[in-house]
Amino acid sequence: FCRVDPYGFERPEDFDYASYEAFFSRYLVVLTRRAIKWSKLLKGNNSIQKSLKVKRYIRKGIPNEHRALVWMIVSGAQTNMEQNPGYYHRLLEGEKNAKLLEAIKTDMNRTFPDNVKFRKTADPCLQHALYNVLVAYGHHNKAVGYCQGMNFIAGYLILITKNEEESFWLLDALIGRILPDYYSPAMLGLKTDQEVLGELVKIKVPAVAELMERHGVMWTLVVSRWFICLFIDILPVETVLRIWDCLFYEGSKIIFRVALTLIKQNQAFILEATNFPDICEKFKQITKGTFVTECHSFMQKIFTDPGSLSMATINKLRETCREKVLSQG
Numbered sequence: 001f002c003r004v005d006p007y008g009f010e011r012p013e014d015f016d017y018a019s020y021e022a023f024f025s026r027y028l029v030v031l032t033r034r035a036i037k038w039s040k041l042l043k044g045n046n047s048i049q050k051s052l053k054v055k056r057y058i059r060k061g062i063p064n065e066h067r068a069l070v071w072m073i074v075s076g077a078q079t080n081m082e083q084n085p086g087y088y089h090r091l092l093e094g095e096k097n098a099k100l101l102e103a104i105k106t107d108m109n110r111t112f113p114d115n116v117k118f119r120k121t122a123d124p125c126l127q128h129a130l131y132n133v134l135v136a137y138g139h140h141n142k143a144v145g146y147c148q149g150m151n152f153i154a155g156y157l158i159l160i161t162k163n164e165e166e167s168f169w170l171l172d173a174l175i176g177r178i179l180p181d182y183y184s185p186a187m188l189g190l191k192t193d194q195e196v197l198g199e200l201v202k203i204k205v206p207a208v209a210e211l212m213e214r215h216g217v218m219w220t221l222v223v224s225r226w227f228i229c230l231f232i233d234i235l236p237v238e239t240v241l242r243i244w245d246c247l248f249y250e251g252s253k254i255i256f257r258v259a260l261t262l263i264k265q266n267q268a269f270i271l272e273a274t275n276f277p278d279i280c281e282k283f284k285q286i287t288k289g290t291f292v293t294e295c296h297s298f299m300q301k302i303f304t305d306p307g308s309l310s311m312a313t314i315n316k317l318r319e320t321c322r323e324k325v326l327s328q329g
Helices: 017-042 052-059 064-075 077-083 087-093 098-108 126-140 150-161 164-178 188-204 206-214 219-228 237-250 253-265 276-285 295-302 311-328
Strands: none
Touching: 017 052, 017 064, 017 295, 052 064, 052 237, 064 077, 064 150, 064 164, 064 237, 077 164, 087 126, 087 164, 098 126, 098 150, 126 150, 126 164, 150 164, 150 237, 164 237, 188 206, 188 219, 188 253, 188 311, 219 253, 219 276, 237 253, 237 295, 253 295, 253 311
């Protein structure tokens, strides 16, 4: 058995190789079928028009060999990169903010200590690329600068694109457009969306909302890392990448679909909790096990389990929740 997965992550001591092998042999059949379909769709050219067919294909997973290209196109990152030739390199050559560099350096060794590609001994060591992407982004978007959590997202982008400049533009698509205000100093968008999730749980899984309220557990305690890290280090790599496929195409509502599915599927388990620490522990447990490892069936569930979830509903809830967050100061 391989101790390191295809992305460079070391598997934990208690990794269940048997059930993973069983899952992966089934999933390989799906991947092979999808790869053939995607090759036909792309036909060797680098453009895709948004359509119901493309949306369906993306929901069923983008093969790894096409993932970087498709993310770049559907997120608008490709267009931005082409319209700004040389911009990324100019950012790296320009004047630097010493405080920003210090903050980024501090987080370098904390980024994926369990990934062999990010170790100082690796050749090439991806820490260099990660540092460059974060430095460039901090100078490009001064309102955000650098915020913890961004290192993990940029790191994942580098693992998939194997390209600094593409990772920079994808990071820009996520932080600048797809996730409204998650990483600004006040993190208003992030706090708002955690409240929005709470409201959605009230509507769709009321018993869990009631349990949380009864024990005074705030949503930020149990889900903030889901939002900040976009499920990195929370869910298995393959599952995270499948979530990101949809996130780049369909936007931030995907995060709510994933969160609601985890909560809804595990409702009975969560409701066994009898106190505050117990609830927190249950929320850690629901992100492990076969349900989340079986990424193909998991992704089918996120589009059926939570029921209808329109951007209009989310935006309406965002308005009221943002006011609530602001009033709490």
